[in-house]
Amino acid sequence: xxxxxxxxxxxxxxxxxxxxxxxxxxxxxxxxxxxxxxxxxxxxxxxxxxxxxxxxxxxxxxxxxxxxxxxxxxxxxxxxxxxxxxxxxxxxxxxxxxxxxxxxxxxxxxxxxxxxxxxxxxxxxxxxxxxxxxxxxxxxxxxxxxxxxxxxxxxxxxxxxxxxxxxxxxxxxxxxxxxxxxxxxxxxxxxxxxxxxxxxxxxxxxxxxxxxxxxxxxxxxxxxxxxxxxxxxxxxxxxxxxxxxxxxxxxxxxxxxxxxxxxxxxxxxxxxxxxxxxxxxxxxxxxxxxxxxxxxxxxxxxxxxxxxxxxxxxxxxxxxxxxxxxxxxxxxxxxxxxxxxxxxxxxxxxxxxxxxxxxxxxxxxxxxxxxxxxxxxxxxxxxxxxxxxxxxxxxxxxxxxxxxxxxxxxxxxxxxxxxxxxxxxxxxxxxxxxxxxxxxxxxxxxxxxxxxxxxxxxxxxxxxxxxxxxxxxxxxxxxxxxxxx
Numbered sequence: 215x216x217x218x219x220x221x222x223x224x225x226x227x228x229x230x231x232x233x234x235x236x237x238x239x240x241x242x243x244x245x246x247x248x249x250x251x252x253x254x255x256x257x258x259x260x261x262x263x264x265x266x267x268x269x270x271x272x273x274x275x276x277x278x279x280x281x282x283x284x285x286x287x288x289x290x291x292x293x294x295x296x297x298x299x300x301x302x303x304x305x306x307x308x309x310x311x312x313x314x315x316x317x318x319x320x321x322x323x324x325x326x327x328x329x330x331x332x333x334x335x336x337x338x339x340x341x342x343x344x345x346x347x348x349x350x351x352x353x354x355x356x357x358x359x360x361x362x363x364x365x366x367x368x369x370x371x372x373x374x375x376x377x378x379x380x381x382x383x384x385x386x387x388x389x390x391x392x393x394x395x396x397x398x399x400x401x402x403x404x405x406x407x408x409x410x411x412x413x414x415x416x417x418x419x420x421x422x423x424x425x426x427x428x429x430x431x432x433x434x435x436x437x438x439x440x441x442x443x444x445x446x447x448x449x450x451x452x453x454x455x456x457x458x459x460x461x462x463x464x465x466x467x468x469x470x471x472x473x474x475x476x477x478x479x480x481x482x483x484x485x486x487x488x489x490x491x492x493x494x495x496x497x498x499x500x501x502x503x504x505x506x507x508x509x510x511x512x513x514x515x516x517x518x519x520x521x522x523x524x525x526x527x528x529x530x531x532x533x534x535x536x537x538x539x540x541x542x543x544x545x546x547x548x549x550x551x552x553x554x555x556x557x558x559x560x561x562x563x564x565x566x567x568x569x570x571x572x573x574x575x576x577x578x579x580x581x582x583x584x585x586x587x588x589x590x591x592x593x594x595x596x597x598x599x600x601x602x603x604x605x606x607x608x609x610x611x612x613x614x615x616x617x618x619x620x621x622x623x624x625x626x627x628x629x630x631x632x633x634x635x636x637x638x639x640x641x642x643x644x645x646x647x648x649x650x651x652x653x654x655x656x657x658x659x660x661x662x663x664x665x666x667x668x669x670x671x672x673x674x675x676x677x678x679x680x681x682x683x684x685x686x687x688x689x690x691x692x693x694x695x696x697x698x699x
Contacts, residue, residue: 242417243358247351248372249410250314252379253403254344257286259383264396274330284449285334289341291634292442296434297349298627299485303428306350306357306623307418311411313346318407325400352626356614358419366552366611373607374548378540385533433477433485440470441631448638454645454656486624495616498688500632502564503609505682507633508640510602512675513575515641516668517595524583524661535587539599547603554604560612564686567604568679574598575676579669583661605682612689640678647671
């Protein structure tokens, strides 16, 4: 046996201590970034169940009630690209902290709101803070964990936490509204956000040099305005408004986004270099993410409506019925997907998982008014969630793997934007299909007609997933296996 000297033992102990300290700091960093993303996504769904209570207390009309949801979604989607590029230029850590503080303070204002105008204005500001925190948080993950060879693993956890937040919001919204009151769906963000921002100031590294460039303000204004108009028009379609005014807004959005492309073509310091989007991996990874999220949002919307409207589940029971899928998204998306990507490559995992996702969605088309939860609903739901969890993480990995150093912010902003546009597109198509199948009556039609319409809508969601299979096939096989793992 070779005995180590006292000096060697001391050196070995020191190395272990440093490694343990570094691991703990990385764990705290991931926890902070994941917690911020969880809050941002949670805020989309946590409000849904509380809407009837909010409407009754603040005397909000049914037509204006949608703005409590839409105001947040509009600014969130609109400011993602701006936030991502600004973080590359001005510093990711600084804008991440600013985003958390803005989100927390606007959540406090929303909880204290005594009128419709104040609540909607607070939700607008919330969306801006969420965009800053979300885009910069994902950019920080790439910058911190890619050099350590742990990016795929961390992206899996990050994506899974985000997906879990979407479903958890339904549960928390019901519990908080029924116990403490609707204002607590906003108050709950405040202590978490403030503590996270203070910890971020203390422990979060800035993670890399800034891009030596100035912000393209004309490009930022045009893309933010264009995206907000696009999401607004899609939201109106999702609410059943297919009037000519809605299509005029869509046309105006297209014109503004066309102006953005013209500005970027001529700009010396573009917000998003057009060559960036022309990269094969970037383009098809974002197209796949958009289509996948359109299918996912459609599935959740149809399931929650089916359970509560057609099967008379209470909000909490409906949330409990969706809980197994949330657990699958967290476990499979967070821990299984990165290992499969490392072994088989992003493209193969995406194609296979999206086929599974499509099959799960097609199984929903067989639902009836008497389908048993455990033998009919749950199996289809679990199959769809396995495919959705694997594809969500894989699309994130593919999109961010195509970014070069200094482009982490714009890459994260773009992939988040793709998802935020995909959601309203999915809902717009879903509601339109239900409207056509019920001759414009929608969910007020007889239950037998509604369940038939839901079958067509689930088939539409499956079509989104099938299209995502096609776009994922265009990813380069050479880019499949991440260089970071």
